[in-house]
Amino acid sequence: MPRAWITAFLRTPLHLNKVIARSSCSLIPGEPTAPCLKTEIPGPNSKRLFKEMNCIQQAGTVQFFANYDKSLGNYIVDADENVILDLYMQIATMPLGYNHPAMLEVFCDKHNLHALVNRPALGVYPSEDWPRKLRDVLLNVSPRLPHVTTMMCGACSNENAFKQCFMAYRNRERCPPGSFTEEEKTSCMTNCPPGSPDLTILSFQNAFHGRTLATLSATHSKAIHKLDMVAFKWPMARFPQYCYPLDEFKCKNSEEDEKCLAQVEDILCQYKKGNRPVAGIIIEPIQSEGGNNEASPCFFQKLQKLAKQYGAGLIIDEVQTGCGASGKMWCHEHFNLECPPDIVTFAKKMQISGYFHTEEMTAKETYRIFNTWMGDPGKVLLLEAILKVIQKDNLLCLVQKTGQKLKCGLLELEREFCFLLDSTRGIGTLLAVNCTTPQLRDEVLKCLKQKGIQCGGSGTRSIRLRPALILQEQHADIFLDRFRSVLQCIK
């Protein structure tokens, strides 16, 4: 059934005639056609609210306060009525932008409302339709993995992925699998081996996997995240650092892959010898927080082979990259892996968090992977609505198209301002470009915001785009246009 709002009326503001003339109509009826600022950002209302909030908790990270009644589509409206084009979308969590009609409808359905307010302990008293939701909503978009376990957030999903790797590793050493010795049962109660074994998780330089203490031990993006925090002494390998454009540096980048893989193999070998074997390897398809760093399909293919060779589970962390932002449902699907990873974790745009997994990574005994809530049915209902819109509106195609437009535009800007920008990179709309210095990056982000464009930072000097899947060409045009004018001012 075609929805009226898909063919919504295109309003054209005077000052954007040139840009909008080229654009097709918005997917969201009534969406603003351009940013519109009334004050600087943050404005006086945001500044006042900031003071209130900072008395209650550390609020120094707040950029502005928002009005979620007025925000719509790709535009967020702040507490001072500034209308901002949002290419960062709540740290990559909003697939359909703000107030999408399909999202607003979900809880008008009484059955769904009951599922929301009667939130069960899903591992003990799930609702009658929970198995069907797991199958028809979640497994329906699984990257070829037959099992799924839901959790509350990305960090918890990665924590449980680690646990699955530890169990699988130890189970392979047991004869028969699942037989625990009395010594194991007693020693684990006081955190001692053999019950609490000295297994490790291998992660990569600049990786980000969460901020609980175990996922933080696998995170290596910024010191301020890790200072003073007790950590597991787990190993870290170099993540490839490529030269751009990729076409020009094929040989050099391929050597970089080999160097990093050699280090991975060395660690796997040394840690096995040292009786601290690597039970799991965790990696992002594109390092997001750590600098939007890509690695090649070849790198991932060889990494998977090494993981198998040394008996380590391969965990692909798709918390930020999953749910369509790469133009495929899962970013690692661009890598043509021989077989699926052992575990793929998700959260953010998926609303519900959790992980897809192989049969081997499924707990054999009860209560080993368990907690009170085991996720939240309300979030799966939102995901169900999101996936329907993705399909109906062919949003994966739109992401490819808008992503291409954005990437070409960034490359053009890079050529035009080669003394300010470099290394445009990414897949789909998971894009970034480097500024020559961290100071310049911060300045550009600030200027963009004062022109009504919200982007994110990443690594030390990257500008990161993480728009909604409903970002269209006209939005890309506005962004590129304003980015150019910012760079012109700086120049």
Add this chain to the structure above:
Amino acid sequence: MPRAWITAFLRTPLHLNKVIARSSCSLIPGEPTAPCLKTEIPGPNSKRLFKEMNCIQQAGTVQFFANYDKSLGNYIVDADENVILDLYMQIATMPLGYNHPAMLEVFCDKHNLHALVNRPALGVYPSEDWPRKLRDVLLNVSPRLPHVTTMMCGACSNENAFKQCFMAYRNRERCPPGSFTEEEKTSCMTNCPPGSPDLTILSFQNAFHGRTLATLSATHSKAIHKLDMVAFKWPMARFPQYCYPLDEFKCKNSEEDEKCLAQVEDILCQYKKGNRPVAGIIIEPIQSEGGNNEASPCFFQKLQKLAKQYGAGLIIDEVQTGCGASGKMWCHEHFNLECPPDIVTFAKKMQISGYFHTEEMTAKETYRIFNTWMGDPGKVLLLEAILKVIQKDNLLCLVQKTGQKLKCGLLELEREFCFLLDSTRGIGTLLAVNCTTPQLRDEVLKCLKQKGIQCGGSGTRSIRLRPALILQEQHADIFLDRFRSVLQCIK
């Protein structure tokens, strides 16, 4: 404004005339008046659904599938139309039972619906009314602590409580506070000291604080939770094990307190000497998963003194005990502590998770306590409705009254069946009674379920009650009546 449903019509089933004759009317209009079974539990529909779910994930913990459209008040209806009186309430998470009118109303409000579907990154782009919600909803019920930080689940709240303790401990050693050395900044990136220090968290035997790897290191209730899991080598002290009734064993139990406190002091001292100082002590006011174990106000008062003396933060984990179930908002308020604990964590009945904290336990720098979502505004809106009902219907008083009734009834049964039951204990409705053996406990729980009563287990041989705050005398009567008949059959 008095609601019509408070004076709802009392329906009286024939076979319960004797019991119901004494009861007042239900707080929930249309609530069933008694359990009503059509099949054994789990019935054929639950069994069929179990098979479906077990293909997708480890589902061995599922007791039955529920119909959340039909469940109401204290009664859960399963997939086979069995009506069960629920004294366990989704592992203690449902303060107002099922489908409470006030909960169903929350998202009929459009502003609230927008807050639900436009879920922001609360640390960066909170809504205009977020500071007010933090203050008027959360701080309004704070146990004398001026700050609150929200999270996604109980385990994440405890993880971040640990982080606060580590930061506070290290900050006290720094001169000036907040000045990080270059060595710290570099070493933390590879999980090495001094940036990643060797601080510890002290927890107690039989404690349960979560299943992420750090909280699991502070959890010591069952081996199956911990086997094969990598753990921090943190210390554990004995939690008091009392003899019951408390009045009869005052002297012995007081000696038990002193023994346990001596061990705590010994650990604090030894770990400081061993350069692995204890930065935080985490404890439940009543150990829930580990056996519904109580400790005296005196024990907690002295524990707080020791924590202060050795510079460790005192974390009271109120995830299961908070939000009114003890007859006070927070269970530790029964202990008359000289000053508030450093941190009080919450989740479950509160819907939103997080922790209240002192000024010292507030991060001074940005991005040290941070994650994408930092909680969920939709859950705070539900909590707001819950707290209004708690106040309006005077539910803390009801908990005291129903709790007293339940406890007296359990003590009576204990006298009547002294060869089957012992050690009735607890505060408010956070109650438990022991069976003489684990096998008997499991048998009793099974029989109770076949009589339409859902309770929980705890420790090795305890029956645990964790009902909603709306449990009334008539529900207590039904439970006690059926418990007696189960015990009579077993006898």
